[in-house]
Amino acid sequence: MTDPQIVLTERVQQALAAAFGAEHADADPLIRPSQFADFQANVAMSLAKRLRRSPREVAQALAAELSDFPGTVEVSGPGFLNITLDDSWIAAEATSMLRDPRAGVGTVTPPQTVVIDYSAPNAAKEMHVGHLRTTIVGDALARVHEHVGNTVIRQNHLGDWGTPFGMLIEHLLDIGEEAAVEQLEAGMGTEFYQAARAKFDGDDDFKARSRTRVTTLQSGDADTLRLWHVFMDATVRYFNKVYGMLGVTLTDADLAGESMYNPMLAKTCDDLEAAGVAVLSEGALCLFPPGFTGSDDKPLPLIIRKSDGGYGYASTDMAAIRYRVHDLKADRLLYVVGADQALHFRMVFAAAQQAGWLPDTVSAEHVQIGMMLGKDGRRFKTRSGESVKLMALLQEAVDRAGAAIAERGYDEATRAEIAQDVGMGAVKYADLSVSHDSEYVFDFDRMLKFTGNTGPYMQYATARIRSIFRKAGITPADADGAVVPAQPSERALALHLLRFGVLVEHVATASEPHTLCAFLFETASLFSTFYEECPVIKEGVDAETKQQRLALCALTLRVLETGLDLLGMPVPERM
Numbered sequence: 001m002t003d004p005q006i007v008l009t010e011r012v013q014q015a016l017a018a019a020f021g022a023e024h025a026d027a028d029p030l031i032r033p034s035q036f037a038d039f040q041a042n043v044a045m046s047l048a049k050r051l052r053r054s055p056r057e058v059a060q061a062l063a064a065e066l067s068d069f070p071g072t073v074e075v076s077g078p079g080f081l082n083i084t085l086d087d088s089w090i091a092a093e094a095t096s097m098l099r100d101p102r103a104g105v106g107t108v109t110p111p112q113t114v115v116i117d118y119s120a121p122n123a124a125k126e127m128h129v130g131h132l133r134t135t136i137v138g139d140a141l142a143r144v145h146e147h148v149g150n151t152v153i154r155q156n157h158l159g160d161w162g163t164p165f166g167m168l169i170e171h172l173l174d175i176g177e178e179a180a181v182e183q184l185e186a187g188m189g190t191e192f193y194q195a196a197r198a199k200f201d202g203d204d205d206f207k208a209r210s211r212t213r214v215t216t217l218q219s220g221d222a223d224t225l226r227l228w229h230v231f232m233d234a235t236v237r238y239f240n241k242v243y244g245m246l247g248v249t250l251t252d253a254d255l256a257g258e259s260m261y262n263p264m265l266a267k268t269c270d271d272l273e274a275a276g277v278a279v280l281s282e283g284a285l286c287l288f289p290p291g292f293t294g295s296d297d298k299p300l301p302l303i304i305r306k307s308d309g310g311y312g313y314a315s316t317d318m319a320a321i322r323y324r325v326h327d328l329k330a331d332r333l334l335y336v337v338g339a340d341q342a343l344h345f346r347m348v349f350a351a352a353q354q355a356g357w358l359p360d361t362v363s364a365e366h367v368q369i370g371m372m373l374g375k376d377g378r379r380f381k382t383r384s385g386e387s388v389k390l391m392a393l394l395q396e397a398v399d400r401a402g403a404a405i406a407e408r409g410y411d412e413a414t415r416a417e418i419a420q421d422v423g424m425g426a427v428k429y430a431d432l433s434v435s436h437d438s439e440y441v442f443d444f445d446r447m448l449k450f451t452g453n454t455g456p457y458m459q460y461a462t463a464r465i466r467s468i469f470r471k472a473g474i475t476p477a478d479a480d481g482a483v484v485p486a487q488p489s490e491r492a493l494a495l496h497l498l499r500f501g502v503l504v505e506h507v508a509t510a511s512e513p514h515t516l517c518a519f520l521f522e523t524a525s526l527f528s529t530f531y532e533e534c535p536v537i538k539e540g541v542d543a544e545t546k547q548q549r550l551a552l553c554a555l556t557l558r559v560l561e562t563g564l565d566l567l568g569m570p571v572p573e574r575m
């Protein structure tokens, strides 16, 4: 672990213990980047009060303990420690990072089993833009956890069960299997649903048939199940097209929709009732996890079996949490789902704890996804007010990206490839670069800009470093010499790159991909400054300097490539 801030924290803690006793070994030394040095440690100020000594005296005692530190440690002002690392230390760390195939990213010990619930569109309707974010953020988290050595189990909790399937199957029979499959594969799920709904509301015979169909479906009737499969398979083929377009890692093996839990629901309810956790209230079987009250101050119920005997969303999530902890042996459960479901998940987690299904050793976390807004500040919709079709939206991103690079003289095939990467990169990065729980405005013009913290800019920054190597006539892997930052801009870049490993681990711990985006954006900015100030392949650069700077370019490239890959960002070779 080479993150300078962490190295410093440990060293100052050792100094604290040596100077003032072991009980201070865990104190936070309050190390922050500083404009006067690389870092400043502010611990002396707070510690002085407790020790009843002057802050300057405390700081001086610490500085004395740090005399063998590879850098300069100076006491300044009333008792700040200004710490500047030796160039040789930075050079050695950066060089060993370049030679480390993992670029300074460690693996966690012991590895955890992390179950990630993400994407989870509803089959009764078309996958919409709200599922875009849960898909993209969840996929980035899955990649990061795998990279740090955890065992990742993806769970695509499809909405593929419930009362609407009665009318959907009846509608499928009405229009014929072939026509239905064609429509669903083409992403017309919403239209399909709406047509079924209209008949359900206006046609009593259809309504009666639909109700009967729900019952036959739930009783496991073979013919009905076959029709359900016809419907679902076509729908999943469409979802897979979207996943393929986005380049997300979800496959059919990760499908774990609501239907999967159907056979477990009766027992789930019985077990909760037997444990005394579920109670009957007005005919419905309810959970009342402690600490939840409604506006009337009455305990809030989580209904797991309706008074008509039917099950719902909460029943399924209770079965799912038990399955994930008990059968999948999860250490950590992540639910990458819309923020509007926060109360639901808090209640599910609390009820599972109450039932003893969620031991203290397992953490359950709702990674809340903020709403996607249109330019009018409301939920993102088309002009006619319908929700936006994801595939059409993605295609528009690719078309716009193609138009943006039209003038660059690529042949048609190359242009199409780059447009695909830039379009998808723009959409994905826009989702990832803002904190996952904040709402944000979906804006093609902004996300497709080639400057600022955008996908295209990050792709461009990466392609630019690759082109340096093409011009130098070597591959990045050949630039394996020493990184020797001599100029201030080289030093700043190298010092920054050393933080990469800790940052990736932070993304895994805190589920915050946007911090990785911010880090990579800063990497690209620092690289730009370096490249402006320090010629690499220009004539007149001596061989040794050129080799050292190419090594720094290679390290930067590796950090950008690894980081973008962890986010699921495609990076075109040229742009």
Ligand SMILES: NC(=[NH2+])NCCC[C@H](N)C(=O)O
Pocket: 117, 120, 121, 122, 157, 158, 159, 317, 320, 335, 337
């Ligand atoms: N275990 C879960 N409830 N996962 C999230 C499911 C999301 C749900 N299908 C929706 O679109 O809102």
